[in-house]
Amino acid sequence: MEPVINLESVTKTYHVGVGVTALDGVDLVVPDGQYVAIMGSSGSGKSTMLNLLGCLDRPSAGKYYLGGDDVSTFSDNRLSEIRNTRLGFVFQSFNLISWMTVTQNIEIPLFYKGVSRSQRRRKSAELGDMVGLGDRLDHRPSQLSGGQMQRVAIARALSNDPMVLLADEPTGNLDTHTGEEIMEVFTDLNARGRTILMVTHESHIAAHADRVITLKDGHIESDIMDYNVDEHHG
Amino acid sequence: MGKLLDVILLAMHSLSVHLVRSGLTMLGIVFGVCSVSVMLAIQTGASKEAQEKLSVLGSNNVIMNSIEPARETSGGGGPRRGVRLKRFGIKHADIKCIVDNVPGVEDYATVNKVKLRYYCVSDRKRYSLVMGVTPNYQDILNLRISQGRFISAADMLHMQPYCVITETLARKAFRCENPVGQTIRLKGQPFDIIGVMDYIPSKLGISEEDIPIFIPKSTKVGKFGEINVNWYDGNMTSEDIQVDQLILRMEDESAVLKAAPVISSIMEKNHDRLEYAIMIPLKLIQAKAAQQKKWDMMFLVIASISLIVGGIGIMNIMLASVTERTREIGVRRALGAKKGDIVIQFLFEAMTMTTIGGLIGVIIGYFLPPMLKDTFDITPIVSVPMLIGPFLMAVAVGIISGLYPAKRAAALDPIEALRHE
Ligand SMILES: Nc1ncnc2c1ncn2[C@@H]1O[C@H](COP(=O)(O)OP(=O)(O)OP(=O)(O)O)[C@@H](O)[C@H]1O
Ligand SMILES: [Mg+2]
Numbered sequence: 001m002e003p004v005i006n007l008e009s010v011t012k013t014y015h016v017g018v019g020v021t022a023l024d025g026v027d028l029v030v031p032d033g034q035y036v037a038i039m040g041s042s043g044s045g046k047s048t049m050l051n052l053l054g055c056l057d058r059p060s061a062g063k064y065y066l067g068g069d070d071v072s073t074f075s076d077n078r079l080s081e082i083r084n085t086r087l088g089f090v091f092q093s094f095n096l097i098s099w100m101t102v103t104q105n106i107e108i109p110l111f112y113k114g115v116s117r118s119q120r121r122r123k124s125a126e127l128g129d130m131v132g133l134g135d136r137l138d139h140r141p142s143q144l145s146g147g148q149m150q151r152v153a154i155a156r157a158l159s160n161d162p163m164v165l166l167a168d169e170p171t172g173n174l175d176t177h178t179g180e181e182i183m184e185v186f187t188d189l190n191a192r193g194r195t196i197l198m199v200t201h202e203s204h205i206a207a208h209a210d211r212v213i214t215l216k217d218g219h220i221e222s223d224i225m226d227y228n229v230d231e232h233h234g
Numbered sequence: 235m236g237k238l239l240d241v242i243l244l245a246m247h248s249l250s251v252h253l254v255r256s257g258l259t260m261l262g263i264v265f266g267v268c269s270v271s272v273m274l275a276i277q278t279g280a281s282k283e284a285q286e287k288l289s290v291l292g293s294n295n296v297i298m299n300s301i302e303p304a305r306e307t308s309g310g311g312g313p314r315r316g317v318r319l320k321r322f323g324i325k326h327a328d329i330k331c332i333v334d335n336v337p338g339v340e341d342y343a344t345v346n347k348v349k350l351r352y353y354c355v356s357d358r359k360r361y362s363l364v365m366g367v368t369p370n371y372q373d374i375l376n377l378r379i380s381q382g383r384f385i386s387a388a389d390m391l392h393m394q395p396y397c398v399i400t401e402t403l404a405r406k407a408f409r410c411e412n413p414v415g416q417t418i419r420l421k422g423q424p425f426d427i428i429g430v431m432d433y434i435p436s437k438l439g440i441s442e443e444d445i446p447i448f449i450p451k452s453t454k455v456g457k458f459g460e461i462n463v464n465w466y467d468g469n470m471t472s473e474d475i476q477v478d479q480l481i482l483r484m485e486d487e488s489a490v491l492k493a494a495p496v497i498s499s500i501m502e503k504n505h506d507r508l509e510y511a512i513m514i515p516l517k518l519i520q521a522k523a524a525q526q527k528k529w530d531m532m533f534l535v536i537a538s539i540s541l542i543v544g545g546i547g548i549m550n551i552m553l554a555s556v557t558e559r560t561r562e563i564g565v566r567r568a569l570g571a572k573k574g575d576i577v578i579q580f581l582f583e584a585m586t587m588t589t590i591g592g593l594i595g596v597i598i599g600y601f602l603p604p605m606l607k608d609t610f611d612i613t614p615i616v617s618v619p620m621l622i623g624p625f626l627m628a629v630a631v632g633i634i635s636g637l638y639p640a641k642r643a644a645a646l647d648p649i650e651a652l653r654h655e
């Protein structure tokens with residue numbers, strides 16, 4: 001079966017005075033349904049890689065196949081469509097729009113997909129329920145706890161039923177207990193077949209994943225399958 | 235369609251978050267649109283007024299009045315005591331000369347005036363201005379008869395003792411009765427009222443206060459003579475004026491403009507003193523319209539500037555809003571918004587502000603001008619189609635002032651926008 005994600009010697013160079021190579025010839029194949037954690041020290045290129053995977057940026061060199069399409073050649077508008085329909089984003093700082101309610105935030109990807117208002121309402125209520133916020137649908141983000149905000153963000157990321165869920169340190173702004181709760185949501189989603197790529201600093205968070213990739217200076221230093229098995233039995 | 239509504243609702247929602255800010259920003263547009271609307275109303279009122287004046291006086295007419303020359307030019311000794319005969323004004327010979335030499339004269343009417351006591355049943359004895367006119371006077375000056383008829387050629391020929399009075403006199407003297415068929419006395423002589431004139435345009439040199447009464451010119455000469463005798467300050471003066479007023483109707487407006495210098499030169503040749511005045515309604519109105527246009531332009535420019543200032547206010551707020559909401563823009567881009575979606579979102583916010591502001595401005599602009607009637611000597615005229623222009627201007631200001639901030643928002647790099655703060 002075709003992999004969901006296929007990076008072929010992807011390089012990303014930033015030109016600020018001197019060139020900074022944030023990613024240096026990375027190859028990565030992620031099959032459908034895999035739960036991948038991306039680790040590495042600060043500045044190793046984790047966010048750069050996730051931005052590329054999330055089609056927010058294009059590689060300087062190399063190819064990126066998402067669901068079989070070479071998205072590295074896509075136009076800006078096509079990339080927007082890809083982000084909208086195939087990818088879901090969860091951020092460290094939640095990034096909810098403060099003046100919109102929980103439902104309205106969950107609806108955003110549906111809005112840009114052109115889904116009708118009544119269907120958006122129905123879908124967002126459903127997703128809000130799914131992440132356990134069925135009674136908070138008309139609340140503002142400021143009226144929610146950090147964990148609740150991240151749940152809204154997850155519901156929002158799932159609203160267009162994406163191929164891949166991308167998360168950049170989703171528990172970074174949460175306390176350990178709440179972080180664990182959020183991880184349960186991710187584990188649960190993966191158990192139901194969702195492909196997840198998650199950047200994290202913490203090994204106990206990475207322990208939830210099937211596979212852990214460690215970056216160093218822009219290339220993959222280690223790529224360990226069955227990380228949790230290694231962790232607990234190795 | 236649903237998508238458009240979605241975008242509008244989103245814009246409204248976003249604006250409602252900062253209600254005071256949006257409201258204050260909108261105020262600039264409200265004032266701008268309102269002042270443009272008021273200006274248009276005043277302008278429309280002024281031009282309609284000018285049009286009416288011109289249609290009353292006749293754009294094809296040249297009006298000449300006899301005037302008493304200044305005393306110094308009369309020459310020959312000081313003023314004699316007692317009876318003094320003053321002889322001045324337009325002569326029959328002048329008319330012949332003008333009609334023969336000025337091209338484009340279509341018709342002309344003459345007026346001989348005399349101040350006479352009049353008397354009728356219910357009005358006190360007073361002086362009225364009796365106007366001996368030729369039958370075409372009504373037609374040339376486009377006067378309206380509300381009851382009965384005007385003096386006819388037959389009346390003129392037979393020197394009939396008929397008269398036409400004004401609506402004002404009719405109301406005062408006869409109340410609810412029909413004045414037509416009644417009799418009025420002028421210097422003791424009975425005259426039958428044959429018609430009532432609608433109103434007297436003030437520019438004719440006569441007003442309602444003069445109590446004008448129109449009679450055939452032949453009757454005037456026949457019954458009261460050519461020489462008018464007046465008692466004034468204990469002195470009796472008599473005036474011999476052949477024609478008090480001459481109204482020439484020209485073929486068209488260009489003939490009027492061409493005739494003016496010719497008439498002037500004929501009159502200058504025939505008279506060695508200034509005992510006549512030439513009035514050309516077309517020129518007067520044109521001069522007034524030109525003056526009005528200058529003012530209109532100036533006010534419209536000022537009004538437009540206030541609209542531009544309003545637009546700058548919108549642009550300013552939108553730029554601030556884009557900066558403030560950089561992260562929101564990043565999130566939207568990450569979640570699938572295209573550049574165009576971001577442009578539309580911010581453009582619609584600006585347009586929503588100016589459209590609502592424009593609507594409020596236009597509504598005020600509809601109800602305000604009638605209240606300004608007393609402030610200006612012009613009655614402003616407002617109509618709904620007239621307000622479409624200012625409203626569309628507001629919408630256009632929204633597009634113009636919103637486009638740059640919206641483009642800036644769309645040009646933001648999503649990754650940087652997400653990292654903002
Ligand atoms: N827009 C940019 N312009 C220039 N250099 C950049 C840019 N973004 C990232 N970099 C550089 O690329 C390298 C990788 O950065 P990246 O943000 O991917 O690191 P990271 O692994 O996510 O670190 P952290 O764990 O601190 O988030 C760093 O050296 C960084 O300075
Ligand atoms: Mg990072």
